[in-house]
Amino acid sequence: MMLGWRAKIGQIRPATAIEGAEEWRTVAPKGVAFADARTIVPRVDNDGLEVMMAQVITAAEQLATSKVDLIVQCGAPGTFLKGAGADEQIKKEIFDAVGIPAITMAESAIVALKAVGAESVAVGTIYTDDVNEALAKTIEAAGLRVAAIEGLQITDPYEASLHDADSAYRLGRSVFRKAGKADAILISCGTYRTFETLPYLEMDTGAAVISSNQSTLWHALRTLGLPDRIPELGRLWQY
Structure with a gap:
């Protein structure tokens, strides 16, 4: 059976960490698979996160080759530091570049x-x-x-x-x-x-x-129309 026969989710995460991706994999619903792309984040501050966000489209292009159904931009400060409208802007940029819908962690x-x-x-x-x-x-x-x-x-x-x-x-x-x-x-x-x-x-x-990881996985699944509940991850999964 093909991995990701229900859904394939592409995640763009900082290169320094595997924790978030592995948390997702430990609870992945049956038939859901993940593809990973990485960005370099020098520091968790304005300058470092600008460097991270400059790599997002390249990362999205990598994920697009895996034919993912959704792209998730992880690294919440990358958008909330830019203020109102930043999430919508990066989602639009990703879609315009690769034709795949996106959500953000923020x-x-x-x-x-x-x-x-x-x-x-x-x-x-x-x-x-x-x-x-x-x-x-x-x-x-x-x-x-x-x-x-x-x-x-x-x-x-x-x-x-x-x-x-x-x-x-x-x-x-x-x-x-x-x-x-x-x-x-x-x-x-x-x-x-x-x-x-x-x-x-x-x-x-x-x-x-x-x-961050719990809500983003939940939002990704619900965006894709998947109703799975993971009760060990809190009351959010009732919704």
Whole structure:
């Protein structure tokens, strides 16, 4: 049987990390396959992410040779640092270049937060304060309230791969306590592992938990019309 007989998803990810791609593969629904393309990210800041985004179309062209059904631009800061309209712009550029629809990691988190009915969100990230400020503006521009935001101050993209999933759990608990009250927790970074601890963070806080990899996989499947549920990845998968 052909790999990807239900769907083939192309993912554009930073070259420094395998974590996000492997998280997807550990829970992949039957009949769904992934093709990978990589971009070089010198630093997690404006300049470094400009370098990353300059490689997206070349990466999309590579994925197009695999005849994927959807292209996913991972590396959320690559679009949210550019402000409103950046997600739509890069999706259009990808489609114009290769004729394949695209989604982004940044937009996926917003779509997921709205799907679970969140109005306020506690945000934990690997990012520095200036990158977090841009993320908070993007979230609030989408009509959500950022109750608290906390980052690990990481600028070396490889460093995020050194954290186990329990790091994301601790960060999520910490920022949720700072928020006082929030409907949801967002853990932002596609390299930052979250899958093993998502249900425990939801259980221990009572909040819906959205992470970059979880929400982007969910958004990709729903965009392709696939209704699969992966309950071990949190309440988002009820939708």
